Amino acid sequence: MENIQKKVSTKTNPFIDNPVVKAIGTQRLIAVLALLALTGFFSIASPAFRQWTTVVSIFDASYYIGFMAIGITFVIITGGIDLSIGTVLVCSSLIAGSLAVKNGVPVAACLAVGILIGALFGLCNGLMVSIMGLPPFIATLGTMMVSKGFGSIYSKAQSVTWPQAAGDGGWFRSIFKVTIGSGAGAKIIPTGFLLLIILAVIMSVILNKTRPGRYILALGSNKEATRLSGVNIVKWETLAYIFSGSFAGLAGIAYAASYSTMLPGGGAGFELDAIAGVVIGGTSMSGGYGSIAGTLIGVFIMSVLKTGLPFIGLQPHYQQFITGFVLIAAVFADVVNRRKKN
Amino acid sequence: MGEVILTMKEIDKSFIGVHALKQVNLELKKGEVHALMGENGAGKSTLMKVLTGIYAKDSGSIIYEGKEIEFTNPREAQDVGITIVHQELNMMNHLTVAQNIFIGREMMNGKLINDRKMNKEAAKLFEKLNIDIDPDETIGNLTVGKQQMCEIAKAISRDAKIIVFDEPTAALTESEIDELFKIIRDLRAKGIGIVYISHRMDEIKVITDRVTVMRDGEYVGTLITKDCSKNDIINMMVGRVIYEDPKQKSNVPENAPVVLKVEHLNAGKMVRDVSFELKKGEILGFAGLMGAGRTETARALFGADKKDSGDIYINGQKVDIKNPMDAVNAGVGYLSEDRKRYGIVLDKTIAENTTMASLEHYMKGFFINEKEEKKIAEEYVNKLRTKTPTVDTAVINLSGGNQQKVVIAKWLVRDCDILIFDEPTRGIDVGAKNEIYQLMSELAAEGKSIIMISSELTEILRMSDRIVVMCEGRKTGELSIEEASQETIMQAATLRN
Numbered sequence: 001m002e003n004i005q006k007k008v009s010t011k012t013n014p015f016i017d018n019p020v021v022k023a024i025g026t027q028r029l030i031a032v033l034a035l036l037a038l039t040g041f042f043s044i045a046s047p048a049f050r051q052w053t054t055v056v057s058i059f060d061a062s063y064y065i066g067f068m069a070i071g072i073t074f075v076i077i078t079g080g081i082d083l084s085i086g087t088v089l090v091c092s093s094l095i096a097g098s099l100a101v102k103n104g105v106p107v108a109a110c111l112a113v114g115i116l117i118g119a120l121f122g123l124c125n126g127l128m129v130s131i132m133g134l135p136p137f138i139a140t141l142g143t144m145m146v147s148k149g150f151g152s153i154y155s156k157a158q159s160v161t162w163p164q165a166a167g168d169g170g171w172f173r174s175i176f177k178v179t180i181g182s183g184a185g186a187k188i189i190p191t192g193f194l195l196l197i198i199l200a201v202i203m204s205v206i207l208n209k210t211r212p213g214r215y216i217l218a219l220g221s222n223k224e225a226t227r228l229s230g231v232n233i234v235k236w237e238t239l240a241y242i243f244s245g246s247f248a249g250l251a252g253i254a255y256a257a258s259y260s261t262m263l264p265g266g267g268a269g270f271e272l273d274a275i276a277g278v279v280i281g282g283t284s285m286s287g288g289y290g291s292i293a294g295t296l297i298g299v300f301i302m303s304v305l306k307t308g309l310p311f312i313g314l315q316p317h318y319q320q321f322i323t324g325f326v327l328i329a330a331v332f333a334d335v336v337n338r339r340k341k342n
Numbered sequence: 343m344g345e346v347i348l349t350m351k352e353i354d355k356s357f358i359g360v361h362a363l364k365q366v367n368l369e370l371k372k373g374e375v376h377a378l379m380g381e382n383g384a385g386k387s388t389l390m391k392v393l394t395g396i397y398a399k400d401s402g403s404i405i406y407e408g409k410e411i412e413f414t415n416p417r418e419a420q421d422v423g424i425t426i427v428h429q430e431l432n433m434m435n436h437l438t439v440a441q442n443i444f445i446g447r448e449m450m451n452g453k454l455i456n457d458r459k460m461n462k463e464a465a466k467l468f469e470k471l472n473i474d475i476d477p478d479e480t481i482g483n484l485t486v487g488k489q490q491m492c493e494i495a496k497a498i499s500r501d502a503k504i505i506v507f508d509e510p511t512a513a514l515t516e517s518e519i520d521e522l523f524k525i526i527r528d529l530r531a532k533g534i535g536i537v538y539i540s541h542r543m544d545e546i547k548v549i550t551d552r553v554t555v556m557r558d559g560e561y562v563g564t565l566i567t568k569d570c571s572k573n574d575i576i577n578m579m580v581g582r583v584i585y586e587d588p589k590q591k592s593n594v595p596e597n598a599p600v601v602l603k604v605e606h607l608n609a610g611k612m613v614r615d616v617s618f619e620l621k622k623g624e625i626l627g628f629a630g631l632m633g634a635g636r637t638e639t640a641r642a643l644f645g646a647d648k649k650d651s652g653d654i655y656i657n658g659q660k661v662d663i664k665n666p667m668d669a670v671n672a673g674v675g676y677l678s679e680d681r682k683r684y685g686i687v688l689d690k691t692i693a694e695n696t697t698m699a700s701l702e703h704y705m706k707g708f709f710i711n712e713k714e715e716k717k718i719a720e721e722y723v724n725k726l727r728t729k730t731p732t733v734d735t736a737v738i739n740l741s742g743g744n745q746q747k748v749v750i751a752k753w754l755v756r757d758c759d760i761l762i763f764d765e766p767t768r769g770i771d772v773g774a775k776n777e778i779y780q781l782m783s784e785l786a787a788e789g790k791s792i793i794m795i796s797s798e799l800t801e802i803l804r805m806s807d808r809i810v811v812m813c814e815g816r817k818t819g820e821l822s823i824e825e826a827s828q829e830t831i832m833q834a835a836t837l838r839n
Contacts, residue, residue, distance in 0.1 A: 209709045211701055218698065222687045228646055228678065229698040229752065230670030288689060 028282035028294040030333050034326060035301050042308035049311045052188075056177075059190040060258060061303035063176055064089065064251040066196045066296060068274035069281075070203050071122075071247025073295045074240040076278050077207075078220045079287025080129060080136035082241060083271055084121060084143035085248035090267030091151030092117035093252030097160040097262055100169055107169035115249040121147055122245020126238030144268065152264035159263050162256040176257040192254060196296070199250075203243070204292040216240050221288030276323060277302060280330045301326060344372035347535045348504060353392055353402035362388045365402070366561045368554055370504065370535040375526060377546045377567065378539045380556035380579055381631075381799065386539050389556070390506050393537075394426045395419035407503075423503035427493045429512060435482030440464040442481050443496045467495045471525055487518030494525060505529065506537040511545060512633060523549055541631045543572045543836045557581050573829070576836075580799060580828035588803035589823050593786065594624040600658070601791045602674075602760055607652030609642035614815040616652075620760065620791050625782060627806030628795040630835045635815035636795045637679055640762045644676040645669045656760070670699055675753030677746070679765035679795070685749045688738040692730060693719040695737055695748050699756040722751035726781060743774025750781065761785065762793045767801065779805060799828045811835050 042049045068085050075082045096114035099105040105113075121143055128139035163169040176192030207213035215236040219226040227233045251270075256262060279285060280301055281294030305326075306319040348370040355363040363385050370376050378386050391397040393404065395413030404411050406422065413419045434442055440460040441448075449459045464477035473491050481489060490510060497505050507526075511519050526549060529536060538550055546553060547567060555562040555578040562578045602620040607613055612635035620626050628636045642649040645663040654661050656672050663669045669676070678684035686695050693712075696719040697704050704715045719733040728747040730740055737745050746766065753761055763782065767775040782805060786792055796802050802809060809826050811819035811834035819834030 205709075209712075211705065211710065214694065214701060214710060218687050218690060218694070221689055222683070224684050225678075225687050226698070228644075228666050228676060228684050230667045230756075231698065232667055288687075 046311035067251035086270030118249020126241030377550040440477040592807040612638035675758035
């Protein structure tokens with residue numbers, strides 16, 4: 001008779017077969033443990049780390065990478081990549097910011113324009129990949145250069161400073177951070193963290209509970225079988241890139257809220273941090289599988305490192321150094337796990 | 343013909359669940375062209391893979407030049423002079439002819455590769471074989487025929503004593519075939535033993551000295567080519583043993599309406615001017631050998647590949663099918679021969695795969711109605727008797743037969759009236775096969791119309807109400823089930839135009 005359920009191997013692995021581990025996924029579990037371990041380590045090593053301001057700093061360091069990472073998770077699930085989000089972030093923020101500062105456009109409209117510009121770049125990427133059939137790496141590499149150049153051309157290679165908190169239109173900063181009181185007793189509320197969580201939940205629902213998400217997961221898993229099921233893969237693949245671009249636009253605003261001044265020609269390299277976050281969070285680079293929650297955990301690992309390392313006397317650039325190891329370790333653990341399964 | 347160079351005796355080989363070779367014999371003499379024939383899946387390729395060291399045999403013996411040998415990899419076989427010219431040529435397209443011929447054993451000038459010397463050596467080889475090819479040409483620029491000759495030159499350069507040709511003429515033009523035969527005769531005169539795998543009966547008569555026939559992994563017999571007729575060979579290939587009772591007569595009433603009409607369909611080289619009709623409740627078998635263009639016809643019809651010309655009518659209405667979406671909307675479902683690549687999304691659940699083609703009907707506003715989705719999936723798991731613990735099981739955990747049922751469910755949920763089954767029982771074990779057959783019969787009885795592509799003649803004869811036979815992209819025969827037999831089908835399937 002037929003085997004109802006093929007046993008992959010006769011030996012059972014108590015770790016892999018644990019229901020909790022199964023539900024979370026090995027790699028994501030490792031990421032969660034790494035995040036807890038890091039936080040624990042810094043808390044023990046440095047009493048100064050255990051403060052509200054540290055938490056705020058961690059959140060502060062995670063917004064723009066976090067937004068980018070949520071968006072690009074969709075592209076990576078399709079089996080693609082979006083290298084343009086870093087420079088699209090800067091480009092959209094430059095244009096939106098200069099509309100606000102130089103042309104007197106209301107800030108609310110500028111925020112919308114910023115996101116829209118990101119979405120447009122995403123649409124172009126999506127069409128190049130899905131209709132023109134360009135490899136995602138090449139298509140988005142091109143867009144990376146185009147958006148970098150376009151931002152500089154538009155701003156005439158001059159930096160743009162978004163309205164200050166106290167100034168006219170500076171209210172947009174309170175989307176990401178609200179300060180209550182002043183002086184030494186001031187309390188900072190990281191509202192941006194709330195926004196990040198809310199958007200993460202929404203995108204997670206879209207990924208897991210709606211048709212766009214279902215089709216994006218399916219085409220990342222087996223594009224041809226999905227196409228042959230009569231699914232409009234052009235539409236859904238393009239949508240993934242639009243998500244990615246829109247979130248890059250939003251990240252541009254978050255970036256402006258934290259750092260005020262946008263420098264033309266910047267932004268290259270941000271996308272790699274976002275990709276690292278996604279991958280540490282357990283999304284497969286070959287597509288078909290991924291989660292927004294994992295992505296957030298990956299991003300937080302990086303910002304905890306960035307914020308925590310100075311407390312134990314290491315400069316923030318050690319963050320890159322250590323994140324590299326975390327990235328390799330997390331992915332390797334997954335590779336080993338998968339090899340065992342096969 | 344000279345002395346015996348190779349004796350394969352009682353070769354046995356099993357894969358998980360499949361007994362691929364059962365006590366197979368083959369004898370090859372020096373200076374002989376020996377045809378190896380059999381239907382698809384008869385075990386020819388497996389036998390040759392055992393000979394050339396790609397597979398290890400389970401038992402039996404291989405005696406080569408008087409000594410018993412055992413290869414663990416293809417390299418060892420090549421080193422003693424046994425090579426194979428594959429149907430799919432393994433070329434590094436961007437390298438030159440000479441670089442390809444000497445790949446892995448480059449001629450060196452100190453630490454640097456000596457391309458000039460390799461070109462000179464290759465030129466000498468071509469001269470010996472009477473072939474006109476520039477060794478310095480990029481191999482990807484050559485025609486398939488010329489590339490094949492480079493493969494032959496490569497084999498000769500390795501001092502091959504046995505060369506296996508696996509369907510060498512499948513992609514060649516008439517004049518290229520003539521040239522190839524000239525070379526093969528030349529090789530034969532030089533005392534090289536040649537195993538020649540082909541489905542083309544005419545070629546077998548022209549070029550080979552002896553014929554060994556295999557069927558279902560078994561050795562049937564060896565004949566001297568000039569002493570036997572085409573029919574003798576065909577009879578040996580199909581055998582007298584009928585495993586399944588063939589259908590006696592069509593279940594479709596004479597006046598059943600035509601649901602699908604295809605006229606003068608052309609798509610690339612593999613679909614040439616194909617026309618046929620499909621009636622309501624009919625199972626239309628598509629028979630032919632591998633590479634006959636049946637899958638290509640189905641894919642062009644379904645919009646999976648671009649078609650060059652031709653009209654498609656569904657229920658009398660002309661439809662323009664440009665992509666699978668159009669086909670699905672017109673009520674056509676396609677079950678691919680390569681289920682894992684094209685049929686299902688392996689790491690997704692049964693429920694997800696079941697609604698893949700009709701998810702828009704299982705929505706609650708913006709959200710997927712998972713409860714309804716599971717309900718319909720469960721309904722079809724019961725209806726099709728799919729064996730699975732739950733509908734949340736990833737299809738990768740199911741057996742081949744049950745995976746096939748999930749694909750069937752996908753199209754039934756979509757309410758497709760025309761179903762194209764491409765090799766519906768490939769990779770499915772015997773018990774599950776019968777279940778799939780029963781399902782197909784039930785579907786036809788319910789009024790669904792089915793195109794069934796199959797390379798198994800017994801399957802064609804058991805299931806079909808009518809049979810279309812294809813060969814090399816053309817329809818070469820149409821038989822009612824009453825007039826169809828293994829012999830008549832085989833004759834049409836080997837008819838070259």
